[in-house]
Amino acid sequence: MDYFLELLLGGLTRGSIYALIALGYTMVYGIIELINFAHGEIYMIGAFTALIVASVLTMNGMTGISVLILASVVAVLYSAAYGFTVEKIAYKPLRQAPRLSPLISAIGMSIFLQNYVLLAQTSDYLPFPNLIPVLPFMEPYSQLMGSTELVIVLTTTVVTVILTLFIKFTKIGKAMRATAQDRSMAMLTGVNVNRVISNTFIIGSALAAIGGVLIASHVGRINFYIGFIAGIKAFTAAVLGGIGSIPGAVLGGLVLGWTESFATGYVSSDYEDVFAFCLLVLILIFRPAGLLGRSTAQKV
């Protein structure tokens, strides 16, 4: 039973990590039906920014929670700026182009950002300090779940709730939903579609940066390539849950995390990915739109 519980909690952490990145994929897809392959790279840039800021602050004698907060804030701002710029440079000029063009542009952006960080920083792995302080009340349970893992799970939960409420009740959220439903109609009713899309990228990138700080704290090392690997898994999670749906991304992440964790625990980690992708195939056979995705009629 203990073993089961441990695997369950391990899967929960892993699933929350996937979910945190998957949220960005799903938001962008929901609005402009684009798979933003550069999202993983924004996450990586967030982690790098946090590392640089945290190193500078620690060198100047700052410690504890203030480092985490300051590093996160800078990483969020910096990544959001990157997300905004990427959209302006690589996707906006292609708004009227066939759907494949922005997709190719996204892949190009992903490769560009990876190599940019490779050249500007380093190809080596860098140690990432654990910015999340040890919570004393978690100590008795550290065998099962550490403070970092708890913070990751809680953050994913809070972010999902806030995001859902934001989209449901705020004015920007309403504009987002309108744009997602029918872009030209939204434009006719006076919604500034370009600004809505920019906002979506900014929010998605900010989430990626939060994910970058937390996940890098958990893993303990970063390099220019982490965005690609995490991005692939998060993208799988988003598709699994139904791309375009926010609760779907979280559910997809968790299902993927648990599948991997239990497959490793009870079968073999050799087949971890095999199980994860078999599950994806099965779900897509029976629910082509994903677990919580709504199958919409193709616009003709």
Place this chain on the structure above:
Amino acid sequence: MKYSTFRTALLTFSGAALLMAVLSGSLFAADTIKLGVAGAHSGDLASYGLPTVKAAELVVKEINAKGGILGRQVELLVDDDVCKPEVATNTATKLVSQKVDVVIGHICSGATKAALGIYKDAKVIAISPSATNPDLTQSGQYPNFYRTIASDDTQALLEVNFAIDKLKVKKIAVLHDKGDYGKGLAEYAKKFIEESKKATVVLFEGITPGAVDYSAVVQKIKRSGAEAVIFGGYHPEASSIVSQMRKKDMKIHFISDDGVKDDTFIKVAQKYAEGVYATGPKDTSKNPLAIAAIEAHKKAYGADPGAFFLNGYAAAQAILAAIQKAGSTDYAAVGKALQTEFVETPLGKIKFDKRGDAIGVGFSMYQVRKGVYVEVK
């Protein structure tokens, strides 16, 4: 008309040139010892092959300056195999047709394997500074093959013996990263543990490189009751696994390979790296011959030597010393000398066993103590 005259002239000229080349070749053959150097000298793996060429040049220059071997000068025949088996057979055929006495090479295991059959038929000894594939010596197919580097399985054997004899563990978990290098090593480790009958493999698993989280596999190690983990792979995964093990208060031994014996591992895993064991090439930095060889390289080429330089240097020294001791370039006599006479090289005092592996060359066990790798005696 004019054209054909030109062609005749050209043919005559090239015929004469060819004849001269053949003549001069046969003239030299009488009084030089021909040492072939084959390996990757161009292409993306050139950095593995070129240092050996330089090592051979340095050794030969020194020996020729002293009057050569058996009163004969040593001549180098350098040929490129681009690390490709299909090219290596051509390289080998060419060297054999040029009547080489011995060959230093090849560099890559695959290319070496392809070339060895040709050398074997021509009764030419080949000595490689870098081909680590265990089969080359263990299959017994190539009695003409020697090497100055330890084979891949020696690391696994060292790890297993260390775990069983020094750490006295009975239950071992063997993990790998599913790559050629890591998985090969892990499979050898598993085989050696099973053959020893003094310990059991309680877990044998491949992990996914680059994953965000290894908690499930760490839990599995815990549940298996393993007293030690042997990991085949590189440092990024090793640091993640060790960190997660230590965070879950698992204090069992962690033993790995030269993919982990890298300072980046300590830098990344930080306090969790403490106490981790890893095998790595024997420390030669205090060997005076190694220091002298590196100095000679710096003087001649103005740079630090590259990969396998010392192995190449040792190979050239060993094979030339064997010819000296054998008193001829006869295949059987040189082979016997390689197996019986110790030679002082930058890698230490070496000779070769019957299969062709160097005795005295190999790996040592290191442990992270206070943030640095220290050799475990």
